[in-house]
Amino acid sequence: MAYILVLYHSSNGSVRNLAYEIADAIEQHGMEVKLRTFSAQQPQDIVVTKDDLIHCSALAFGTPTRFGMMAAQAKLFWETTSDIWLKGLLIDKPACVFSASSSMHGGNETTLLGLALPLLHHGMMLLGVPYDVPELASTQSGGTPYGATHVAGLNNSNTLSQHEIKICHAVGKRLATLTKKLL
Numbered sequence: 149m150a151y152i153l154v155l156y157h158s159s160n161g162s163v164r165n166l167a168y169e170i171a172d173a174i175e176q177h178g179m180e181v182k183l184r185t186f187s188a189q190q191p192q193d194i195v196v197t198k199d200d201l202i203h204c205s206a207l208a209f210g211t212p213t214r215f216g217m218m219a220a221q222a223k224l225f226w227e228t229t230s231d232i233w234l235k236g237l238l239i240d241k242p243a244c245v246f247s248a249s250s251s252m253h254g255g256n257e258t259t260l261l262g263l264a265l266p267l268l269h270h271g272m273m274l275l276g277v278p279y280d281v282p283e284l285a286s287t288q289s290g291g292t293p294y295g296a297t298h299v300a301g302l303n304n305s306n307t308l309s310q311h312e313i314k315i316c317h318a319v320g321k322r323l324a325t326l327t328k329k330l331l
């Protein structure tokens with residue numbers, strides 16, 4: 149069965165909540181989802197295997213913003229994927245990226261661009277958020293053309309705003325719709 153891999157790291161739940169919203173939208177638009185993490189943070193977490201990545205039809209990939217970059221847990225995993233890269237097993241698969249940060253201008257956009265880099269090296273096709281998603285222009289917190297985000301604030305709240313949720317849904321819908329066309 150074809151599936152979209154929603155692969156993330158989250159310490160405090162913000163990125164997990166983004167992942168769940170994106171996964172919901174993917175399922176609502178007719179694709180199976182495999183939710184995987186890079187390490188077990190919660191009892192329900194299932195840690196990703198290389199086979200999960202090799203056999204996915206598309207990927208949604210997210211981590212928190214850590215000093216403007218991706219979380220180390222994710223980078224460690226990508227550094228084990230050179231065999232997949234050598235065989236070109238991810239070429240032409242659609243993908244999107246998502247992240248959370250505590251401050252609005254604290255590096256979530258640089259993190260999204262950094263998350264995109266290993267995917268581009270693997271030959272994946274990156275999807276952003278187009279401006280026909282109205283919440284992109286009106287959000288007072290997360291949401292960027294490079295991918296869905298959540299701004300957690302100084303109290304580190306992992307509760308997503310309605311705008312952030314709508315942007316996640318638009319991302320999940322777009323990824324599922326395009327992936328189905330390519331199957």
Ligand SMILES: Cc1cc2nc3c(=O)[nH]c(=O)nc-3n(C[C@H](O)[C@H](O)[C@H](O)COP(=O)(O)O)c2cc1C
Binds near residue numbers: 161216217304
């Ligand atoms: C080591 C570390 C570095 C961080 N660096 C940044 C940063 O550069 N900019 C920012 O706005 N927030 C930064 N944060 C805050 C996290 O990005 C924020 O709490 C995010 O919501 C965490 O996602 P999570 O709830 O999924 O773990 C950092 C947190 C940690 C622990």
